[in-house]
Amino acid sequence: MALPQALENYRKQYRKIKLFQDISSVLHWDSEVMMPEEGREYRSSQIAAVAELTHEWMTDKSFLGQIQNAKQAVNDLPVPEREVWNRELEILMEEKEKADKLPSEFVSEFAKLTNLAHAEWAEAKKEKNFKLFSKRLEELVQLSKKQADYLGYTTEPYDALLDSYEKGAKANQIQNLFLDLKNSLIPIVAKAPNFETPFKKPISIAKQTKFCNRLPAILGLTTKESRLDISNHPFSTSLGKGDKRITTRYSETDPLSSIFGVLHETGHSLYESGLSKMPNWPTPLTEYLSLGIHESQSRLWENQVGRSLPFWEFMYPILLEDFELTEVELPFQKLFKYINSTEKSKIRVEADQVTYNLHIILRFEIERDLINGKIKVNDLPEIWNGKMKESFGLTVENDAEGVLQDIHWSMGAFGYFPTYTLGNIFSAQFFRKFTEEYPDSHNKFSANGDFSDLLNWLRKHIHSKGKIVTIENLVQDATGEPANAKYLISYLEDKVKEVSVSN
């Protein structure tokens, strides 16, 4: 059935904007993965120009007119369709109103600045010297505060930024949730055993690459619609329908790092791949629901699947073959325990799943104070190092393993970190429900490496929902109860028991 013309018109313009946003993703991916260094300045201008252009289109009065006409046309549709269309236009208007609040020049300046900042952050990290980055970071903080002012907030500026990543989340609530979580985590961390690496010698990058290249397809992401590359910081991005990109990084002495990077990023891309398969893609309803939900998909594959016994029962012989090791050189139990080892460490991205959320809580506290003007950029290394001592009992030796370790602030992404822990909470809850519904799934994993039940479950309950429902309803509908941290806690408690007693 043909759509009313007003709906066609509005969607045509929406899709044009989306097309150029995805072009920006191509430019970003290339600049992180492929681009020679002298291309950076010009590329920054390109990314800024696209951001300015899409922002202009989004805030253009004629687009508002098209949306209003579309709203009129929706009233003539039968009820069930009308509801979905109203949701689509409502989601779009929220996004548009957010864009309307940000002046075009601000968007362009922000895009250009963050692209430049990335290279400077990488350089400062390489030099282990925060001072090389502090001036630019100060600019980013100021710009982010300005952004918070433009967007508006009721309680504190940080809320305005947080809302961009996790709609409706408030710093006060997050703080309470995180305090409870911290209290539950402390006794688990105290009990959790630490195991030494079972890898007695370095594993070449070629061998690791061979193994890593298999993983996305095993999980359900084929090379027809994706590719895996190397970057400084692992990430995933959707460049459009049928084109998902993931990256990892390789360390010869820590071969699990690349593997879990791939599992994590594949989880993100499986979500994006599912979204792209929604009917009528792309519309405002085929976008990801929130960063917390996005992160739940990466965490689920990385942790609930990727650190499970069934997964490694299937992968172990393949790993031995690719790494050219014998069972004697790499005993299964030693490998499996090491995969689930817990250790207080300084680097978030290398942290185990038990201590991980403590890293997030540290960052949340710091960035909240930074945006709310309670602390200064120049004091960041001291504050960071103090908290690391307090929470982990560890001494930060240099800025590269301290305040400079994460990419996020160089991207101007303040308010992003809490979504990682929200993702961990969601992922445990989703996986628990899935295993209840598919009690024999573990056998299918371990015997055949067959993850299709899980992927289908995620497709049905999460990937195919896009933004049709709210975060609250998505979790309720999928699991039968509101989001809560108890499944994460019990998952971690069980995991610690599992590796403490196994042979």
Next chain:
Amino acid sequence: MALPQALENYRKQYRKIKLFQDISSVLHWDSEVMMPEEGREYRSSQIAAVAELTHEWMTDKSFLGQIQNAKQAVNDLPVPEREVWNRELEILMEEKEKADKLPSEFVSEFAKLTNLAHAEWAEAKKEKNFKLFSKRLEELVQLSKKQADYLGYTTEPYDALLDSYEKGAKANQIQNLFLDLKNSLIPIVAKAPNFETPFKKPISIAKQTKFCNRLPAILGLTTKESRLDISNHPFSTSLGKGDKRITTRYSETDPLSSIFGVLHETGHSLYESGLSKMPNWPTPLTEYLSLGIHESQSRLWENQVGRSLPFWEFMYPILLEDFELTEVELPFQKLFKYINSTEKSKIRVEADQVTYNLHIILRFEIERDLINGKIKVNDLPEIWNGKMKESFGLTVENDAEGVLQDIHWSMGAFGYFPTYTLGNIFSAQFFRKFTEEYPDSHNKFSANGDFSDLLNWLRKHIHSKGKIVTIENLVQDATGEPANAKYLISYLEDKVKEVSVSN
């Protein structure tokens, strides 16, 4: 000194258009080198949308107003500056008038169609079946005829297309030039010796890659501003200042193929790199002068340098090391002769420099007739195979080694082929002049692999000129005489003698 505002304004808009044209180059490069196959359809839409957008901006009335204001402002400048500015605006207006003649929808349709056609051509070539591509090619021919009609011509439609690649060139003149060249080539081809390959066993792609990765830097193109990848068909592209991309392809049994691919594409990228270093880049005057001149730069490094004795005297020990071969396994004289071997063959891109231009003449004759409506798409295989028999005495076994071998027509690039032979003519003339001026350059090549004299000469006489001068003046100024084919002929005659008598 600050520019008058009217000149600033016009250049700002010009640079915005250029920025997005270069974005399109990123999208293209990625789609040829990196993109997973299911991304193609969406990418085609992106490329088409950017083409439509830049075309809209180029043909926008407000841009014309800005150019007219700029012209006014130029009148107040001192004479020497005024002349350069007038040239800049004149070049831009030529480009703009061309754009004005093409409707926006036509540009978008053309971009989308050629992007789709590429995949279909590749598939048809893989299947060795012209019929899988003939329908799409027919569409491309019809669209190209339409393009010729939009652009206008006095003698024949083909001239309109030719002019886009080589300004001012006419099919009639090219035909005469090519006839003379053919007559001179026939006795050279008859004398030219054929040598068998000195490679007794396959060379792994890893070994070839090691050697190929060295080449751009040796010629003067560093990894800070470039990268080398693999694609189905070697190409080079400039993605902006400080970002040149080249590709090659590898065959284990024909290890020279990848090497000469890299030398050729590096030559193109060195030209683009020089253009990017022109003052005030980017302006209409910092664009490449013509495809013939572009091709002269790739051919010069590929043939005059890359097939020369001094070049291989320097590279030979490095090649032995990278390929893990001894002097006995790969004797220098056998290698050098093979590099300069002549053989009538069916594939243009694998053709030697002596027979190469005969391949171009064949394509020129066919595509001219095709565009002028004298022959039909469905008859192409028969016509192609007939000419191959006539000119080379060879029987085409299937369409992949016949009419489907080249990418150009799938890109809608009719009128492009003749520029290859023009490039060969220019390259021989440039290199002859350079060696006259730098008689000891050969020693520097062979002793140190030092090509800086040559690169500096090209920078000075060609790369730094952009579009400031005409093709005619460029050749005259650089070499002291008009373009002519006698240096190509004498170069090929000398080459044939060199390999016929050397030990």
